[in-house]
Amino acid sequence: MNPALQGLITIIIGVGGCVGYFYGANLFLDKVLFKAEGPNAGRNINRANMIRPWVFLMPALLALGLYLAYPVFATLRLSFLERLPGNEYNFVGFENYTKMFAEPKFIEAMLNNVLWLVVVPAAATAFGLLAAQLTDRLKWGNIAKSIVFMPMAISFVGAAVIFKLVYEARPEDVAQIGILNHLYLTFGGDAPVQWLQVPFWNNFFLMAVLIWIQTGFAMVILSAALRGIPEETIEAAVIDGANPFQIFFKIKVPQIMSTIVVVWTTITIATLKVFDIVFAMTNGQWETQVLANYMYDKLFRANDWGMGSASAMIIMLMVTPILVWNVYNARKEMQ
């Protein structure tokens, strides 16, 4: 069957099914299960209203449970098992983890990921804050913001192609078509450099892609926060003779600190899961491996589910502090 047709039918079945479920279940509850008439009308209405939230929540809870909650435990279980031929499993305890920590490629991925976690959120937040502050009172500020925000819409893979062209290196005797090498040679570089093949520093050229994408997000949120600062605090500082830098760092930044933290943690999570950029640009060669790509290698290239799951659990472990912090804050806010 034509996939497009199949897609159309799925939309109809899926959407119709959802609507039908909600409508039907609701009707069933009111008209069949607990009729709002007869001697028990009042009790029935109460009962129906007790069950109704769960009717509304059911599909969401099923999907969340099956697609997010269950896999956490299933992956945890798999990380302690060794897969044998013929779909059998053997409990091996922490062997997957110890094997993994003995692998240089894993250590490299860990260290690189830590580097990503330090550099990307910091740089993206700083650039975002800078962009938000600079464009704030500019006449064409909104256009500038749109352009900095634009990479949000571009896929990691698309961005990888875009930056591969930026980093492109051609032999010394022909014209350079990558703008970085062109500038490098114009400003006194000796020979074109294969930027993505210079160990250690190539990590930064990969990070630049994610920073380029995430800065817009940081800018949008921080820009809204900057506008929320009460005007009086700034006026008071101006009257007291503060210069623009003092106003920015001593008056504005402290007041939006909680938003900066939110932006920082959100970008941290995106950074932890970074996969597409590395997969498309270097595939972990030249010492640029990161955890998510290492995990993909183990799962689908080496077919080692045990070690793949173990490395997935490492990613989960690194997310957990943020998870706990988010839940804690959300609960605090609701009270």
Next chain:
Amino acid sequence: MDAIAGRKPAVVWALNISVVALVALWLFPTLGLLVSSFRTGDQITASGWWSSFLPAEQTIQLRVADPDEARIDLGNGRFMVEGNIFAGQDFEGKLRSWGTSSRNLSAFQPGDVNDLGDGETLTVQADGAYVWEGNDDQISGRAQRVFLDVITPPDFTLDNYSFVLFDEDNSEGMAKAFMNTLTVVIPATIIPILIAAFAAYALAWMDFPGRALLIAIIVGLLVVPLQLALIPLLSLHNAIGIGKGYLGTWLAHTGFGLPLAIYLLRNYMVGLPRDIIENAKVDGATDFQIFTKIILPLSFPALASFAIFQFLWTWNDLLVALVFLIDATGETTVMTKQIVELLGTRGGDWEILATSAFVSIAVPLAVFFAMQKYLVRGLLAGSVK
């Protein structure tokens, strides 16, 4: 701030210039790819994309017409070949200088007479017309070689797009991948919205035990990396017979998108005025009616925000498609996968790469610019405060 900056023109200038620099830094990479997608492969390798807007100077090597066919007997043992050096070439541009020796490519100006020795001469005019004259021996055998230093005007082409999108013989074309991506994206965007809207309403406006706990769980699930879900869910899909395919991908995208959807929508719905809902209840409206007649229409901005997020995310996704969709036949490949493939096989063919990448980037960019307002609103509501 403007009280200070506004009074000093120098500060205003510095501000404008730094924003221009910032914008340029963010725009240039994308612009490079866009411009490259309108250039031929030869043009891309000949010069950087930034110089494509200027007339390009290049040296080309051509030959005059074959003397054994085209020579004209002038009498007295003299022969001549005349014609246009650019004949048969698809050429627009201006001749700057020319030459016949590889040691001095631009020895002569247009119109100069080049004395090749022993009475053999060659003249090339600015429009490419040439006269090659000499004796029987000289005007025979191989045609005279001419090096031409020419200025070509900026030249852009749509050929790359027609090749990548519409060429039937192109096995690496994007047309099929485009359709496949669309097939993944539309159901994967619509279904989670419906499911999430009901759940969000229940969490926002219905009272039941465990509500606070459920909200906390959803906030927690927001950050669970989907990497964890790959193997368990693939095994599950294989076990229940879905295997790799669209259905599994739709379900996976639905599951992964739900926490954000519920979170965004609940936050929005909670902020709707309590009076409207209570009045409706007093008038005898059921929860179902309140939801469909009041909440859903009022929540349109939040629904639009999430729809854009989910659309961008599913359109741009690579990992979920790799794991849940694309099987060994490659029939269901999506654009992101196709581009990664091209990076491997056609790494140097920038005209193909740039065009393919832009085909996949264009749609989200259009959505982005059309719906930016909702995207910003969603971001502001969705970042966990």
